[in-house]
Amino acid sequence: MTKDKAPKMLKVVLFTGYACNNNCAFCIDADKRGLPEKTTAELLRETAAAARKGAHILEFIGGEATIRPDFARVVAAAKKLGIPQVSCATNGRVFADPAAAKRIVGAGIDSVIFSVHGPDAATHDALTRVPGSFAQLKKGLRNLRALGFERIGGNTTVVKGNMAALPRLAEFYARNRVRNVEYIFVDPNYGGARNDFKGLVPRISKAAPYMRRALAAGREAGYGQWKVRYVPLCHFRDCLDQISEINERALFLTEHWAPDFRNEDAIGSRAAVGRRKTARCRGCRLYRACEGIWVEYLRNYGDAELKAVK
Numbered sequence: 001m002t003k004d005k006a007p008k009m010l011k012v013v014l015f016t017g018y019a020c021n022n023n024c025a026f027c028i029d030a031d032k033r034g035l036p037e038k039t040t041a042e043l044l045r046e047t048a049a050a051a052r053k054g055a056h057i058l059e060f061i062g063g064e065a066t067i068r069p070d071f072a073r074v075v076a077a078a079k080k081l082g083i084p085q086v087s088c089a090t091n092g093r094v095f096a097d098p099a100a101a102k103r104i105v106g107a108g109i110d111s112v113i114f115s116v117h118g119p120d121a122a123t124h125d126a127l128t129r130v131p132g133s134f135a136q137l138k139k140g141l142r143n144l145r146a147l148g149f150e151r152i153g154g155n156t157t158v159v160k161g162n163m164a165a166l167p168r169l170a171e172f173y174a175r176n177r178v179r180n181v182e183y184i185f186v187d188p189n190y191g192g193a194r195n196d197f198k199g200l201v202p203r204i205s206k207a208a209p210y211m212r213r214a215l216a217a218g219r220e221a222g223y224g225q226w227k228v229r230y231v232p233l234c235h236f237r238d239c240l241d242q243i244s245e246i247n248e249r250a251l252f253l254t255e256h257w258a259p260d261f262r263n264e265d266a267i268g269s270r271a272a273v274g275r276r277k278t279a280r281c282r283g284c285r286l287y288r289a290c291e292g293i294w295v296e297y298l299r300n301y302g303d304a305e306l307k308a309v310k
């Protein structure tokens with residue numbers, strides 16, 4: 001069976017709500033903070049529904065899911081229902097409390113993805129807009145390691161304020177043995193990056209060299225599986241095997257279950273609605289594999305940086 005024809009795994013991304021203890025400048029949910037959180041009963045119902053539907057991966061995200069008092073309880077319920085991979089994306093701060101880290105690991109969580117937006121407190125805290133958030137994140141990492149928990153991933157939103165620091169951030173990830181990392185080109189279609197486009201969104205031609213250097217640093221350190229996400233492929237021709245979208249299209253069907261919407265084809269609708277290719281893409285040999293660039297990016301910066309690959 002070829003890779004393309006292999007059955008895809010169902011991944012359900014379960015949004016617990018939009019409340020967060022950080023206040024990231026670029027947050028896609030910046031305009032949704034006032035929406036009500038899901039109740040515990042709703043989360044338990046949805047977890048059971050995901051299990052019935054055959055979810056292989058259940059990823060909890062917020063806002064910040066770990067600040068909920070019921071978080072460990074819901075994780076434990078998901079594991080009891082037999083979902084093979086239960087994970088969460090987190091700003092890591094709750095894990096700075098050893099008791100909380102122990103509780104969540106004890107509930108059976110399989111992997112934890114830390115959002116790290118700079119290699120130092122000055123860069124990271126300037127973007128999270130919470131002084132001390134980087135120190136707590138680092139303590140959270142140490143606490144998880146002390147518990148023997150190894151399945152730690154990382155993601156970084158690439159914006160003007162941190163792009164030049166990506167090579168140093170790659171060293172941070174390598175030093176902390178973070179095997180799966182995604183460098184995510186900021187989404188300006190919604191939220192904070194839409195509201196402050198000029199302050200936050202870099203030109204892809206400026207950001208891509210730093211993103212590629214971060215990938216190269218990972219490869220040198222033995223982490224060839226690090227990836228970049230939400231990028232036009234013409235700026236990443238030398239690392240096409242490290243593009244998240246290509247990888248996820250081959251492997252996953254992804255559903256998003258949020259308080260205010262449900263999307264049963266998150267991958268397809270992002271490509272169809274959120275991103276765009278333009279007339280400059282005509283004849284590009286990467287056309288089919290590529291999703292182009294964010295619609296809002298084109299509205300602000302135009303398409304002059306896209307270059308058809310012949």
Ligand code: SF4
Pocket residue numbers: 232233234235277278280281284285286287290291292293306307308309
């Ligand atoms: S020219 Fe267009 S289709 Fe080709 S890689 Fe760039 S963005 Fe993608």
